[in-house]
Amino acid sequence: MSSLAVPQTDPVAGSTPGAARGRPPLRRRTALIPTVTLLLGALYCLLPVAWVVIAATKSGRELFSTFTFLPGTGFAGNVRDLSAYRDGVYWQWMGNSALHAGLGALLSACVSALSGYALATYRFRGRETIFSVLLAGVLMPPVILAVPQYLLLAEADLTDSLLSVLLPQILSPYGVYLARVYAAAAVPADVVEAGRMDGASEWRIFTRIALPMMIPGMVTVFLFQFVAIWNNFLLPYIMLSDDERFPITLGLFTLLEQGANSPALYTLVITGAFLAVLPLVALFLVIQRFWSLDLLSGAVKS
Amino acid sequence: MPYTKRRRLVRSAVALVLGTTALAACGTESGDSEGGSGPVSLTYWTWTPGMDKVVDLWNKGPGKEDQITVTVKKQASGDTLITKILTAHKAGKAPDLVQAEYQALPTLVSNDALADISENVGDAESSFADGVWQQTTLGTDAVYAVPQDIGPMMFFYREDLFKQYGLSVPTTWDEFAETARELKKAAPDKDLTTFSASDSGLFAGLAQQAGAKWWTTSGDQWKVSIDDPATRKVAKFWGGLVKEGAIDNQPMYTPSWNKALNTGKQIAWVSAVWAPGTLTTAAPDTKGKWAMAPLPQWSAAENRTGSWGGSSTAVTTDSEHQRAAAKFAAWLNTDSEALNALAKESGIYPAAKNAQTSGAFLKPPAYFSNQADFYAKAADIAETTAPSAWGPNVNVAYTTFKDAFGAAAKNKSDFGAALSEMQADTVADMKKQGFEVAR
Numbered sequence: 029m030s031s032l033a034v035p036q037t038d039p040v041a042g043s044t045p046g047a048a049r050g051r052p053p054l055r056r057r058t059a060l061i062p063t064v065t066l067l068l069g070a071l072y073c074l075l076p077v078a079w080v081v082i083a084a085t086k087s088g089r090e091l092f093s094t095f096t097f098l099p100g101t102g103f104a105g106n107v108r109d110l111s112a113y114r115d116g117v118y119w120q121w122m123g124n125s126a127l128h129a130g131l132g133a134l135l136s137a138c139v140s141a142l143s144g145y146a147l148a149t150y151r152f153r154g155r156e157t158i159f160s161v162l163l164a165g166v167l168m169p170p171v172i173l174a175v176p177q178y179l180l181l182a183e184a185d186l187t188d189s190l191l192s193v194l195l196p197q198i199l200s201p202y203g204v205y206l207a208r209v210y211a212a213a214a215v216p217a218d219v220v221e222a223g224r225m226d227g228a229s230e231w232r233i234f235t236r237i238a239l240p241m242m243i244p245g246m247v248t249v250f251l252f253q254f255v256a257i258w259n260n261f262l263l264p265y266i267m268l269s270d271d272e273r274f275p276i277t278l279g280l281f282t283l284l285e286q287g288a289n290s291p292a293l294y295t296l297v298i299t300g301a302f303l304a305v306l307p308l309v310a311l312f313l314v315i316q317r318f319w320s321l322d323l324l325s326g327a328v329k330s
Numbered sequence: 331m332p333y334t335k336r337r338r339l340v341r342s343a344v345a346l347v348l349g350t351t352a353l354a355a356c357g358t359e360s361g362d363s364e365g366g367s368g369p370v371s372l373t374y375w376t377w378t379p380g381m382d383k384v385v386d387l388w389n390k391g392p393g394k395e396d397q398i399t400v401t402v403k404k405q406a407s408g409d410t411l412i413t414k415i416l417t418a419h420k421a422g423k424a425p426d427l428v429q430a431e432y433q434a435l436p437t438l439v440s441n442d443a444l445a446d447i448s449e450n451v452g453d454a455e456s457s458f459a460d461g462v463w464q465q466t467t468l469g470t471d472a473v474y475a476v477p478q479d480i481g482p483m484m485f486f487y488r489e490d491l492f493k494q495y496g497l498s499v500p501t502t503w504d505e506f507a508e509t510a511r512e513l514k515k516a517a518p519d520k521d522l523t524t525f526s527a528s529d530s531g532l533f534a535g536l537a538q539q540a541g542a543k544w545w546t547t548s549g550d551q552w553k554v555s556i557d558d559p560a561t562r563k564v565a566k567f568w569g570g571l572v573k574e575g576a577i578d579n580q581p582m583y584t585p586s587w588n589k590a591l592n593t594g595k596q597i598a599w600v601s602a603v604w605a606p607g608t609l610t611t612a613a614p615d616t617k618g619k620w621a622m623a624p625l626p627q628w629s630a631a632e633n634r635t636g637s638w639g640g641s642s643t644a645v646t647t648d649s650e651h652q653r654a655a656a657k658f659a660a661w662l663n664t665d666s667e668a669l670n671a672l673a674k675e676s677g678i679y680p681a682a683k684n685a686q687t688s689g690a691f692l693k694p695p696a697y698f699s700n701q702a703d704f705y706a707k708a709a710d711i712a713e714t715t716a717p718s719a720w721g722p723n724v725n726v727a728y729t730t731f732k733d734a735f736g737a738a739a740k741n742k743s744d745f746g747a748a749l750s751e752m753q754a755d756t757v758a759d760m761k762k763q764g765f766e767v768a769r
Contacts, residue, residue: 089614092588175417182421266417269375269425271404278406285406287377287641294611 077305084302088295106299113283113293118300120272121279125258126307127190128275132197133254137246139198144207145238149220159208165201171262178266192267193275197257203249210245211238247318255308276304369397370654373425375415376643377407378478380675384662387671392661398654400427409725412437419443419648426649427659430475431641432465433534433724436545438644439474440722440765445645446472450656457664457682461717466642469547474644476659477681478672481602481639482712483535486609488597489621489700499623503567506626510576513597523598524578524587525568527735530728532582532600535636536568537561538716540628545721551768552760556727557753562746563628569738569745579739588612600625602638603679603708606695618700624711634716640681679708686712723759730755 083091087102094100110118147159177196178187186192215238223233239246261277268274271282280300283293374385382402389399403425405411412434418424419441430438438444451473455463458477466475487499495516500506510522526532537544542560546553555561571577578596580587590596591613599605609620625635643659645652662668666689669680673690680686686709694704701707721727734748760767 088611092585092612093592093615178417179421182418182423187418187421187423265410266414269373269403269405269414269418282377282404282406285377285408285410286379287407287639 084299121276125275129254129257132257133250135198136253137250140203140207145211147208148211174262370651371399374427375425376429378676383675384671424646424648426655433720436722444474447656448473450653451660454660475642476663479678480681483602485623486599491597500626503626521578526582527739528581530731535638539636543719551766553768565745565749573742606697726759727756
C-alpha cells in the first residue's frame, strides 16, 4: 500500500518508520488513493470508539431510543451506578487488571530482555534450536494453551490465584523474539567486547551497557504485553473463579451474561468498557516519550 | 478413554430407566467423607445476581446451626460456564455447587461431573411440578439437581396497539398468523413480532410445546428426533411467516430490536415469564402498555406451553461434602424464606409451586402494573408446561440452529432444510463423542 509513497532509505532497525531522514523528496505528488484508503481505514477504526464514547454518556432510557451519535445526559449517573454495582467491585476489577497487566508486563519485559540479549550476544550449542522453537511459539496463539496451562497449574494447586494468571503470561515468545532482534541491532558486539576488555563482568555489561541501549525495545515489549494482558480473556476466565479476583474483561462479561431472567446491564457494560480503555490510552501517551529515545540511542556510528 | 467412560454412563443411565440403581455407584463412589461433624465450607458457582445476599441468610441461619458455610463465586451464564465447569472437573477442582440450566444437565452428567443427590434432598420432589422435576432426574432414579427457576413461555403484546388496530389476542397459531397479516394490512411498516434465529432456546421451547422430544434413550442408545413432525410443523410455520413477510426476520436482543419494541414497531413478543425484566431495559417508554396471555396453541383443544430458560442447583462429583451441599441446594430452592429472598434480590421466577403465588408474586411486576393477576395467570400457565427432553450435546444443536436458521431467515429460504442440517450435525457430533445413536 505504501509503495506509491516516496522511496525511503533503508530504515535502521529500531528506528521509527517514516522518520527516516532521506534524500530530498521527489516532490510531492500527493498520492490520492493511499491517502483516501488510509483515511477510510482510520474512520473504520475510530467509528466504534466514537460509538463507545457517545453511548457511555447515555442513560439506560436514552441508549436505544435516541440517535446513535447524539451524546446523552447520563454519563455521571452511569459512572455512579457502575461504582455502586456490588459495592464497587468494578474498581476492584480495574485494580486487578492493572496489577495483572502492570506486573505481568514488567516481568515479561525483564525476562524478554535477559533471554533476548543472551540469544543475540552469546554463541552456544542449541542457540538456533531455541530460537526456532521460539519462532514456533510466536506462531502459536496463546488461546489454545489456556486449558493445558490450567490443568498443569491445577496439579500445582495454583489455580484461582494471582500467580495462575501471571505465570503463563510472563514468558512471551513474541517478546523474547523482539528483544533478540532488537538486541542484535542495538547492542553492537564491539561495545560488549570493549566492556569485557575493561574487565566488567557479564552481568555488569548487561545491566550497565546493554540494557540502557535496549530500553526503547523493552518499552515496546512492555507495552505489547501490557495491552495483551489487559485484553486477555480466556486465560483468566479458565483460571479464576472468584469474581473479586477477576480482571476487567471477565467482570464486564459477567455483567452482560446474567442469565435470562435478569436484563443485561448494557449501560454499565458500555460505560465500563469506555473507562477500561482510558488507562491504555494514558499509558500510550506517557510512554511515547521513551520511544523518541530511539533516535538518539546507539553508541557507535555506522 | 472418554469413549468407554461415556459409553458406560449411557449404559448405566439406561439401566436406571429400567429400574435398577446402578448409577448410585457413580454418585457415591467418590466418597462422602464428611461422615461425622465439623465445619464444612462450600463454594458455589452461580450467575444469579444478588445470590450472595440469599446465601447470607443460609450462613447466618440454618447453615450456622449445621456448620455449613457457603461462598458464592459469581460467574457469567451460558455455554461457556459449562466448558469452565468441565475443565475444572477434569482437574478435579470443580466447585461443590454449580448453577446449571436444565438443558446442560445431560452434558454434565455424561461427563460424570454431577453427583446423584437423591438420598440427600429429602422430600424436595413434592415442591415441584412433575415436568420440572423430571428434568433433574433425566428420567432415572437418580437426582442430579434441584430446580431453581423456570421459564414457562407466554405471549406478550401491546394492549393499546392491539386495540388501536382492532386485533384480538390469538389463541391458536393459525390466529397468530392471521393477526400478523391483519397488522400488515392495517400498518405495513409494523410487525407483529420477529423470528429470531439467534435464540435457539426460544425455538426449542416452541418445539417442546408442539410435542417434540429431541433426545430420548431407548435400550442402549440415544435417539435424536430434532427433525420430527412436531418440530417440522413449527419450523414450517415460522418459515412461512418470514417468507411471506408477515413478520420480521431480525434477531432479538439487539439495539435495533430494543428500539423496535420501544417505538412500537414490533407490537408483540413470544417470550417467557421473565419478559418483564427484559422489557424494562429494552422498551422503557412502553411501561404499563403491555399485557400477557397464554401462548397460542396448535389446536383449540390443547393447553400447553414450552419453556425458555430456567436453571437448577447441582452438586458436583468433585465435592468432598456432597451431603452438605445437597442440603443447601434443597434449602435454597424449597425454603420459603430463601425463595422470597431469591425473588426479591434476584428476580427469579421460582420452580417451587407454592412460591409462585406467594410473597413477591402476590403483586404483578412493576412493568405490568396494569395486569393485576399477572402471576396468578403465570402460575396457571406454568402448570401446563410440556415435558422436555434434553440430550448431551444441546450446545451443538443450538450452534447449528443459529447458523442454519440464521441463513434461512436472512434469505427467507426453506426452514425444513435448516432443520435437517440441525438433526444431521447433532447426530454426527454425538457419534463423534462416542455415544451410540439409533437410526
